[in-house]
Amino acid sequence: MAFDLDTKQFTVTILDSGESFRCHTSQTVLSAMIAMGRRGIPSGCHGGGCGVCKILIRKGTVDTLPLSRAHVTEADEQRGYSLACRTYPLSDIEVEVKGQDRHRLSRRPRYGFV
């Protein structure tokens, strides 16, 4: 019996926001997040050029398209950093948001009243 990798899905958990969603192996983490209506990973260009969607893979394994060395150095990549718009899950994964806009994820107001 043939096994179709395109039908395989894994769970992506964003540790910062507590959100989780399912992602096909043929779908980037960022596109799956957006398709599921989640917003835990800030994004910009969606093409690997801006670095806004930088993440750290805390648990699990992934495959990636080539990463911009301006945003993810080779040493970063070896430590688990990636770009959500260039990353495909190969297992259930847990990620931390590391892009420059990660401060937007704060769930509590920083000052005064809401």
Ligand code: FES
């Ligand atoms: S959204 Fe720009 S690098 Fe991913």
